[in-house]
Amino acid sequence: MKAADFDFLAQLMSRRSGIALQRSKTQMIASRLQAVVRRFGFRTIEAMLAELRFGPEQLVAAVVEALLIADTAFFRDSALFEHVRHKLLPALVKAKGQERCLRIWCAGASTGQEPYSLAMILDEENLARDGWRVELIATDLSAAAITRAREGLYSRHEVERGLAPQTLLKFFVQQGDSWRIEERIRRMVSFRVFNLLDDFGWLGTLDAIFCRNVLIYFDARPKASVLAKLSEALAPHGCLILGASESLTPATDLLRADSTRVFYRHAA
Ligand SMILES: C[S@@+](CC[C@H](N)C(=O)[O-])C[C@H]1O[C@@H](n2cnc3c(N)ncnc32)[C@H](O)[C@@H]1O
CATH class of the missing domain: 1.10.155.10 (Chemotaxis receptor methyltransferase CheR, N-terminal domain)
Structure with missing residues (x-):
């Protein structure tokens, strides 16, 4: 070229x-x-x-x-998902105890493995039993990825990447060589095509934003501008989750890493 x-x-x-x-x-x-x-x-x-x-x-x-680089997997970075289950969710439940409503956004959700991993955790933690309303929004710039995510149909290779056999059997139904996520889990996620460069107005305030392995591919200027918008969209107690090898640079003054260095919160 x-x-x-x-x-x-x-x-x-x-x-x-x-x-x-x-x-x-x-x-x-x-x-x-x-x-x-x-x-x-x-x-x-x-x-x-x-x-x-x-x-x-x-x-x-x-x-x-x-x-676009669509690479993803179920429970990608399994330690993070353990952290989400045992630390983040309990902290959010504590912070939102009055309203009993959680709003979580997967920004750059690719073909859906990340939001469905969260949906499976939320289902197992059974917040609905205690009257909680959980909104799980998943967006991506790729219309093809969002179409696939909505279908919730994954190849054998895709389910083998990250899903323990018991989780696969619990939440998926086999269809020929592929596996379809259960309708109940599929309906927990609202998918939408959305460009992170666009206005975030429709999203409202979020308790947690997963933006993992997306900004790592960005130029410095759009990355800083998206980080500023993400930080504005976060509730005061909310947190941003980036990919394992990502950092906030160059927008470090807006958010700070918490002590675990897994979540980013509003700078005090
Ligand atoms: C490498 S995948 C990461 C998927 C998932 N978050 C994960 O960590 O497994 C990056 C995703 O970001 C999306 N993406 C890239 N630029 C974007 C933009 N400007 N707005 C929204 N999504 C974007 C790509 O389409 C791709 O699906």
Whole structure:
């Protein structure tokens, strides 16, 4: 790929998603774009990129979608989910004891494994029994990922990534070679296509926001702006959960890591 083509794509991705394309990943980028080239009937990547410069929305959206990194797994970073079950949930239940309502957002939920992992924990902790209302919102920029998440149908390989056999049997129904999440768990999550670069107004105030392994791919400026919006959306007692290898840099003055270094809360 020519340097000018890479630069054009990098600007497009940054503007449309916040993601910083890596020059070292040019081969991977070209191979992902091949699918778009075929789908739209172009003969070469160069021909597709020439058309892309005129900005037709369908093509732009398809290119952005093709370059998103959707990698995810059930209970990804299992220690974190243990922490959520034993520390975060009890703390939130304590903080919201009067209202008995929790609002949790998975921002960058990909194909649904993360919000469904939370839904399974919430189901096991049975807050509903004590009259709690739990709202679990899951969003992603990728329309394809959200469609798959809504379906809740996973391949054998996907369920083998992170699900203990007893959890699989408890919450999934086998359909041929695939496994479908139980309807009861599926209905606990509201899925929606949403770009983190857009306005958060509709989301209201959240008790917990999971934004794991999303901002790690962002340019510094959109990352700082999204972190500022995430911090505004958090309730005073709320917390933000980033991926295991992520940090708040460069927006460290808005939130701080708690003593466990797992959750981020409002700076005092
Ligand atoms: C690597 S996956 C992480 C999935 C899940 N949070 C996890 O940790 O397993 C990153 C997700 O972020 C989404 N994403 C990237 N840029 C986004 C943006 N600007 N707005 C919303 N989602 C975005 C991608 O589509 C992808 O599904």
